[in-house]
Amino acid sequence: MTGSQVTPRSDRAASPPDTQPLNGRLRLIATVATFGGLLFGYDTGVINGALPSLVTDLRLTPLLEGLVASILPFGAAWGAAFGGRFADRFGRRRVLTVLAVLFVAATLGCALAPSVGVLVAFRAVLGLAVGASSVIVPVFLAELAPAHLRGRVVAQNELMIVGGQALAFVFNAGLATAFGHVPHVWRYMLVLATVPALVLWVGMTVVPESPRWLARRGRLDEMVRVLQRIRQHAYTADEAEGVRELAAQDADRPAAGVLDLVRVPWIRGIFGIGAAMAVINQISGINAIQYYGVTVLQDSGFGGNGAFYANIIPGFVGVAAVALAMVLLKHVGRRPLLLTGLAGTITSLTAFALCYLLIPEDSAARPWAVLACIVVFVGFEQCCVGTVTWLYMSEIFPLSVRGVGMGACAWLLWMMTFVVGLTFPLLTDALGVGYTVLIFVALQLVALVWVHRVAPETKDRTLEELEQHFRGA
Template sequence: MQGFTREPGVRGPLEAVPTAGKRKILRWAATIAIGGFLFGYDTGVVSGALLFITRDFGLTAAQQGSIVSVLLIGAMVGALSAGRVADRLGRRRTLALEGAVFVVGTLVAVSADGYGMLLLARVVLGLAVGGASATVPVYLSEIAPAEIRGRILSANQLMITVGILVSYLVDLAFSGSGDWRAMFAVGLIPGAALTIGTLFLVPESPVWLIRNHRSGEVRELIASVTGEQRADQLIAKFRRTREERQRTSGDGEPQRQGWRALTARSVRPALIVGVTLAVIQQFGGINTIIYYAPTIIQNTGLTASNSIFYSVFIGLINLVMTLVSIRLVDRLGRRKLLLGSLLGMLVTVGLLGLSFVVALPSALSLVFMILYIAAYAAGVGPVFWVLVGEVFPPSARAVGSSASTTVNWLSNFVVSQAFLPLAGAIGQGQTFWLFGVVCLLGLGFVARFVPETKGRDYGAVDADLQSRFGHGPKPEAIRQRG
């Protein structure tokens, strides 16, 4: 696996940016976050399109599952290769390339004449989705001043939820005609926008410019948001910090580079937390709802068009609750949101399963589904992406986040591939109950092993994390350090 070789522990040289500069950075972030929108759109649009693709191509349950899940295989490959490409070409050109791949994959999907060609299109789209999932957060973190980093990093998750909602609305708009090709074709617009926007509207990452010794360009970029006088001071400070952190790791031992950093004993607790949360986020059942919402609702007795219509509410509540989470994550903290989210998911997915087992009215199934999405979007959904950027030590932050993301995509693939066959074998309601078991286990894991990171520097976070794994003083002894 190949991750970003961003300077360990150094997010970016920008800090204390005036208001006018922050507005400019937010505009850049909005353009880059189109990659997150495409992530959401191309993973969500298949939910409604699948109803009509199955009709036109006569797909089996296994083929339906593969049309959904093969995108995730491409996404794993795209995420793993994005780091090498972005280090070589730069973040901006890599994002433009990913936008072009989105366009190519969409064109192949629109012109597909059978199952095989559509499968190929989904692989190509997956490469772009995975690449964007890895590149967008890195770029955003490297341009974000500390004082607005939370909002900027949350923009990616927000745009993912917007993309999912828009995909549902597009599916609804074309459900009357059953034109699944048009559903895919709409994705050409944001794909082209990402390519054009990143090439002409945003600068290269200042971190990448410094690493590649392009001092004149990075000074011009930083001066454009901080002013001439402040630019030289920030560049000098950034270089000093980078050099110091390259010499040693957080515990004073020689720093391990690249993927070898994850083998250090002190890094294992963070790796366990990152990877386990990645598994919990997916095995809690979220993407069975996102991908198969119309199919699930149709099984309650509603028509295809009505199923797509009601799935729009799922996308809307996903968006609204993500906005709520963005406002709360720096107020309540990560642990409270995670625990409350998992508890809500446990209760609602259990009720959703019950609604299918005892054949409750379809309206109740829809209510339970919406409440489940609300619980997920308020915590587990966005907080996972926040924590993987906070629990790893400086020497392993980039590769640790990459490893967690890869496991997230792999878990996503397994669940989406297995859902329809498993539901057919043991029942749809019983399958949802299995997701409830995962939520219950997740509650125990978060309560025992996940530290609070709100308002803490890395030293305090690591002390808490190590103590939870029995490697240091109890959390009470280090609480004041946060």
């Protein structure tokens, strides 16, 4: 590629590129791509309200209840493991389009399942799509966004995830109220996910490929055209040249594999950080609340459809918390947010456990105290822990192993989700909710110490600068 191909556009704005706001084209692209996140949220959240109907209709034991809830993250672990590889080989855009088709097909399979075995099978397939999108969408957004907007753009995916969960809670409550007396109401809850899946499928026709992926494949002219389209007046030669140089460094390297994450010392250090972030994301117990929130609220004392409506409150708090995170990420570093979030979740879950253990079961205050603790917990977790851990994992890996690195970390995250989802009903049956929650508190205390001592700061550093930093560490 000649020098003239990366010269700055003469009509760009006078303000420096690192102060440019999010333009309309990049906003549209991010919105379309994050419908994968909305599907992620809806498909993980919908089981929360569907479980009471499923338990009754399909006569689920605690083990089968845990299996139905957790098989999706089990499939997601493998979707995450291979999704990054497929995205590295075939491109982020093309794989996301295929995933949209898979979302539609698997959702219909779940809604029409004649037995628990078929439901579990299609939930596993749906998990493959959820897991692959959980890897590809954040990486895709991180590669599209300029450094000063990367936190805000990647956090939009988390906003869509919690928005999907909130929608699931609202639709669950509405359907439980309208059709709670009708057998198999869970089918109506599940099938609604086909709508955002179709939007993702159609929307991907207008989304460009990642410029960094194009550069690594040697398609430099296309890379420049994409950067010019998505940066508009903020396009500069420096960014294009930086992407091109790193792609040239990677040109002679073979396709990355899992062993590459541990073979080179500086990459092994990055993988250790990413893996720890994946574990931290789950040991808060957030997905136990997302999967079993209605069941927990019913057990705490909410009767009738009260638990369904009470469960909506944490859903909307999660949306507000991620929206707040999108603002805070512009001004606050990743480390302070993580430390604040962990302190908040530890405190709120401790209070949650004490409510279960100390407040009498027949007390009218008990369900409201439990709900208040869940609301505070969800606020801290979604604003400061969940958003930041996904952002960390999407931005710390170098280009040569970004897909496989993100895939490996997401595999670990989803396997942790599977373990939490499968064992939560069994643990609460054996120990009770209060003592089970104290286990999560103990794990988060360990996470707080680790973040304080080890986690690096990545705010306002380009992906290329981060790679150079870790190489020299």
